[in-house]
Amino acid sequence: MYQLLLQQFLRTKTCQLGLALVLILGILSIITGKQFLLDQEKIASQVAAKQGEHIERNLELHGDDLPLLLYYLKFSLVSQPYPLAGLSIGQKDVNPSVQRVTILTLEGQKYDADLVNPTKLLYGNLDLSFIIVYLFPLLIIAFTYNLFSEEAESGTWKMVNTMAKSTIQFLLAKLIVRFLLLASVLLLLLVAGVLIMGISINGIFLLFTISSILYLIFWFVLCFWIVCLRRNSNFNALTLLSFWLILVILLPAFINNYLTNAYPIPEALSTMIKQRDGYHKKWDSEKRATMVKFYEDYPQLKHHGFPPEEGFDWPWYYAMQHLGDLESREESNAMQEKIRLREEMSRLCARFIPSLHIQLAHNDMAGTGLLQHMNFLALTTDFHKKTRLYFYPKIFGNESPESVNWQDFQPNQIQLRGEISWFTVLMPLLLSILLFSGLSAMQIRKDLRA
Amino acid sequence: MRREVLLLIARQFWANAFKSKAIYFLLGLTAVLLLYAAYSGFRYHEQNHFREGHQEMARESWESNPDKHPHRMAHFGTFAFRLKHPLSTFDFGIESFTGNAVFLEAHKQNTTNFSEASFSTSLIRFGELSMAMILQIILPLMIFFIGYAAIVADRENGTLKILLTQGTSWKEILYGKALGLAGISLLFYLPFVLIAVLMLALEEHATADDWTRLMVILITYLLYLVILSMITIVVSASSSTSKNALVKLLGLWLLLIVVLPRTAQSVGTYLYPTPTKLEFRSAIEEEVIQFGDSHDPDDPYYQSIKDSVLQVYNVQSTEELPFNYSGFQMFTGEKISAEIYKRHQGMLMQQYQKQNQLTKWLAVANPYLGIKSLSMSLCGTDLASYISFQLQAEDYRYQLAQTMNELQMKYIKANVASSEGQVNVVDAKEWKAFPDFSYQYPTVGQAIQNDALATASVLFWLLLCIGMMNHWSDKASAL
Secondary structure, eight states, X not given: OHHHHHHHHHTSHHHXXXXXXXXXXXXXXXXXXXXXXXXXXXXXXXXXXXXXXXXXXXXHHHTTOHHHHHHHOOEEEEEOOOGGGGTOOTTTTTSOSEEEEOSSOSTTTTXXXXXXXXXXXXXXXXXXXXXXXXXXXXXXXXXXXXXTHHHHHHTOHXXXXXXXXXXXXXXXXXXXXXXXHHHHHHHHHHHHHHHHHXXXXXXXXXXXXXXXXXXXXXXXXXXXXXXXXXXXHHHHHHHHHHHHIIIIXXXXXXXXXXXXXXXXXXXXXHHHHHHHHHHHGGXXXXXXXXHHHHXXXXXXXXXXXXXXXXXXXXXXXXXXHHHHHHHTHXXXXXXXXXXXXXXXXXXXXXXXXXXXXXXXXXXXXXXXXXXHHHHHHHHHHHHHHHHHHHHHHHHHTTOOGGGSOGGGOOXXXXXXXXXXXXXXXXXXXXXXXXHHHHHHHHHHHHHHHO | OOHHHHHHHHHHHHHHHTTSTHHHHHHHHHHHHHHHHHHHHHHHHTHHHHHHHHHHHHHHHHHTOOSXXXXXXXXXXXXXXXXXXXXXXXXXXXXXXXXXXXXXXXXEEOOOBOOGGGGSOGGGGGOOOOHHHIIIIIHHHHHHHHHTTTTHHHHHHTXXXXXXXXXXXXXXXXXXXXXXXXXXXXXXXXXXXXXXXXXXXXXXXXXHXXXXXXXXXXXXXXXXXXXXXXXXXXXXXXXXXXXXXXXXXXXXXXXXXXXXXXXXXXXXXXXXXXXOHHHHHHHHHHHHHHHOXXXXXXXXXXXXXXXXXXXXXXXXXXXXXXXXXXXXHHHHHHHHHHHHHHHHHHHHHHHHHHHHHHHHHGGGTOHHHHHHHHHHHHTTOSHHHHHXXXXXXXXXXXXXXXXXXXXXXXXXXXXXXXXOSSSSOBOTHHHHXXXXXXXXXXXXXXXXXXXXXXXXXXXXXXXXXXXXXXXXXXXXXXX
């Protein structure tokens, strides 16, 4: 029976159009993902190539003056994406994946934006995750809304009624055929992704696949429930499209507006001014006071003592720079706290909305979410500190650039992923499936009794 | 076409629509969405308070500087905070993805940072709920829903035949129904008009230009709704069953609003690659270095300038010049590097515009893209408005740097090299004398000019729909 149902379905125009659309867009999405990965690789290799050149050029110009050299030298930290990021680009196109920082005030450097076309960001990426979250549900709706009503409306239902052992089993069989078809298309696209982007098949990829399939099942069950109400095609189409509209467009937008307004982040702007003033205004204040504050943070350097109040002094200069970070720390922490709050609230809301949940989960698995970027910023702070603490003693001790092995300052490469637990990824999806299966079962039982 | 017949059909369509409970539900839903969107827009716009506050804070900090060497002030710099246009309450456009604050200092063009998106989870990529978004995306769906059966249901139940035998023409039926449907969409639209007008009226800084913008916006959306009403009627007239009409319209909506825009933008971006940040910066740096390094006293390019200056003033060394030479050298350097930066930045922005061009051209085939683009321009939330902010901030930065260089040339002694300490300083009143940054929005004329294609596409679609209506008046059948 399954084979016949499949053949019958494949012959419909809806099926052919739908499959053609999803395959074309699926291929486009894989090209998009591949291009994204290539761009990221290009960025990383450019940073690597430039780093040596950059150090050499500045050594040539300022090779006899270590503090002056360090005023110019940038040290790089690169957050390399996993190939899985090609399937779910997330926020990785908004936030830069490279930090090139000097050992001057960090707060004035680490939020530097990348060069991206904001209009492109507005329209969003055509990645596979988009296809899964937006388009597959639409196909599921298009393939199932008249599962029952097409038979009723074309008059074949009575025939089914008399011939099939159980009409419910017949409807389920039709549903399963459609599910298997779409699941195979999804798997096909995932395999294409694996082959083209070089994604490794590991636990994370498995979770990515399983959660995506569960998301499809969620939509199938939701559609089945509406079908079980046995209304006409028009009613089904409109109701299901409304569900789609609410789950994929309205609710996410609703929540996003809420979060943006509930947690505005003026602290970002204050941080900017504070770090500038924290450093720059020290030019007009007593050198000793600046050094005292600096030595509070780094007592190991205290034995270098205090510079004369008249004239320029490099250790004092770097101390001033450090005070820029120090005096903006409160605002900077407040900003991070708010961002974390936004992140947590998003996750909390997403637990109840499968479309949001799967998107955030995909980004977590691919390492492309906001959380990963926050971690990247935190690592940048550590990296900056480590680099500073390496150079401070040399600056304070008046050492020459020759005392440094510059070969060691290749770009640091890191890869970031969120904490992923199978339970938190799968549970919300399973529960939503359970909910709509229950509703369908109740409806079926009601019909049988009637 | 007889006027009274048209009105009769329109009125009858209207009355029919109100027989079903669904329309009350849709009206209620629209009202809820509208109120929420208006409230969100209002709150989004309140970000301006933070930004104005910080602009003042930055200014105070700037003015509070004591007597100083001007080059210290050039590096002290200041900030430009991007203010949202009063009409950004209506259409958020690309604003959540553009930077909001930039540090302005000598020699260095910093990036505009802290976009809303950089603080957001990927939730923001699902889109935002604005008044414009409801009108562009949700309302079409409602119009399709209310109107999909307009003609085809009458055909299915035979009323069409009766109407035609009574002497009503096809044209009268089609235009009458379209009029009725447009009337209903107007009912949905009216609260948007009222709220938009009210919000602008309550905005203290609203100018005549803003009101012109709003008028154009409101008229454009009106045309958009009329276009959608006509499309609905044409599809209804050309479908065999009401189910077909509905499926066609829903498919059309998905294609035009969900699938096409993102695909077009992706393809556009793919076709016109942009440099990475590192490439962009290096290209500028290399070009600047070709001229010479203005901080390096032995640089050959600056050496030759120096020689000619010495010659003009007929002196042996820079110390004998009537002005501070290092100020002059930095003035020259700033001029060169700013020009080079501006050219590269301009090329980059042009490349962005090219990436967007495919989407803009597609407005000819997709009225949604036309209205989306035009609405953003008119609300001052499009790429062109953002570019204008960046240009103004850069101009201000340039003025700041050069004013400080001029002060250095004028007031700092010729033989002074260091900028440290309280010795070689300029009076603090000069800092106050340099005006604060104030952003000027582009005018409505510029906005429409920037988006001439979208304006044309809306008018084109209006004509196309009238053409289709007339075509189906001749071709449609009652069976």
